Amino acid sequence: MARDHHPEKLPVLDLAELDKAGSRQAFLDNLRATAHGIGFFYVTGHGIPQNLIRDVLVQSRLFFALPEEDKLTIGMVNSPQFRGYNRAGLEHTRGLPDWREQIDIGRELPARPIDPAAPPWTRLQGPNQWPAALPSLKPIVLNYLDQVTALAIRITRAFAEALEQPADIFEPIYKPAPNQLLKIVRYPGREKVDGDQGVGAHKDSGFVTVLLQDVQSGLEVEGKSGWIAAPPIPGTFVINIGEVLEMASNGYLRANVHRVVSPPAGADRLSVPFFFGARLDATIPVLDLPPHLARAAQGVTQDPRNPLFRDVGKNYLKSRLRSHPDVARRHHADLLEPKERDGALTVASAY
Template sequence: MRTLNNPQCERNMTLQLPVLDLALWRAGGELRRQFLAQLGEAARDVGFFYLTGHGIAQTQQQAILQLAAEFFALPQAEKTAVQMVNSPHFRGYTRLGGELTLGKADQREQFDIMAEHSAPVLQKDEPAWWRLYGPNLWPAALPAMQPALLQWQDQLTNLTVTLLRAFALVLQQSEDAFDSTIKDGPYRHMKLIRYPGRSAPEQEQGVGAHKDPGYLTLVLQDGQSGLEVLTEKGWLSAVPLPGAFVVNIGELLELASNGYLRATYHRVVSPPAGVERLSCAFFMAAQLDATVPLLPLPEELALQAKGPASDPLNPLFYQVGQNVLKGRLRSHPDVAQAHYSTITGLDKKTAV
């Protein structure tokens, strides 16, 4: 079995992001109120935090990273057989440099899955984002990968639904404020990612600076640093904390809270030469046919809500499918060209 990067080398580094213990939420009463206060502070001040006490064993986390290592170690031909350009649903393998952020190639290779669905048959007037639903692609050489990753995806879905309910309370709404947007199941998207060591000093863009388009993101890291968060103090490193997930809010929560909660720019810096980094990122959004609610915040929160951030190169849409497809088309121009060349109902200048 391949040996993953040892987290021990990171343990002596100072943690610069808040650490929240979900066991406080589960305890109820005053401990739950303490968790909600910490969650609200972390979301407003940084938009990122470590999550412990989530109940997912570290041995299982390591098993997922081991699966990632085994997949990326496959011969290139076997990975290419499940490449994303073959999937109109944006599932499968993306080669090194095959995904773009801000128009520049990211130095990572990755494997994407979502929930398993049958491919939809669209009528002429139906929106193109329905095509984001569909079947995953799976490598024939790793039969254990499919059940393991689908189970893992279900576990992380449940975890993010719990956090979404907590965020509703932070916004002084009913706990079920977002339930109507995920009643048929949230939209789920997961990536196994490998960042190789840089081949030249200037090749440091593992992933360029960006925000995530959904409600919430969970990131599982190995022992190698690389994830960085933009704050008023500059870029802060999300140093790996063994057993913890890194959590950040996405654009849909920013929209729902009218900017009271803000999605935070983040990036991944490539490892130094001779070192690689593995991670698993899980993105949870509302179901694609939902419209994000603009929540009626109480006055004390509404006065602090400055509206969602406006970027003419990255417009935000309250309609979820439109918002998600925009990001997919922009990030994967090869898939866009192969399967969405006649797209309608979305501004292609801002989508690709």
């Protein structure tokens, strides 16, 4: 049964306090309490130039305004690496279609030839697709990808210190090539009788997510007493914990459930989430927390419909195959059980 909405608000943390000797420890204490509790917060003092943020949003609007035939030239279904454009309804959460159109963008790398002896997740390395009709999109988005990656690393290091660990304790599992996924997303408005799943309730899989929102609300976070709205606040990003940090901290840090509700008819919502993850060849460690933190660790939440693996590549490929069944069937049918090649895609045989 759906929970009611709750008037609670997400906290706002100023990352600039991390660089001030007089406020550094108070910031880390606040960060730890927030991550142990709701797992979501707004961040200010992030250092990403406002003009770059504006340019990303402008380019995103320009892309979604292109004729459909121009957008479909970079259709994700053409990419074995799950990069490119999807029309609304083609990505799925918990088996139901998400009502959003989007582009998925990652680190620019050459495609690796398929090697039957290599782990299946090695297929995920490859190039992005860029629209010929909007050449200005690529340089702006790749610049933003670099800067938001640096921000995510800074926040990940702060989480390590908040757990009373060395700041660089996670470096061995994300250097030199972290898993980077940027989505540029537009949620079309629609009548409530048609459904309201912009994105279904889920957790994110990486270290942290850095979310840029435009002006329309829609993000909601699961609280103890109901769904908590996370409307856009100018000059901020929304930060949330991913399952890598939850598993590494044995549940002390919380990867919380969240969803996006479709805007009303006549409106739309634009957002640019960035997912910062560990290297695909990495294994998530379990940190040796000090006793006073270890006692408060809640353990890792397990969903029997979506089992978690400490092997990062295995976890990430599972997510991609389930979220994009059209890509899975076209390019990775050998990883699927026979019944999944024609019916609902729920489990990949590679796992």
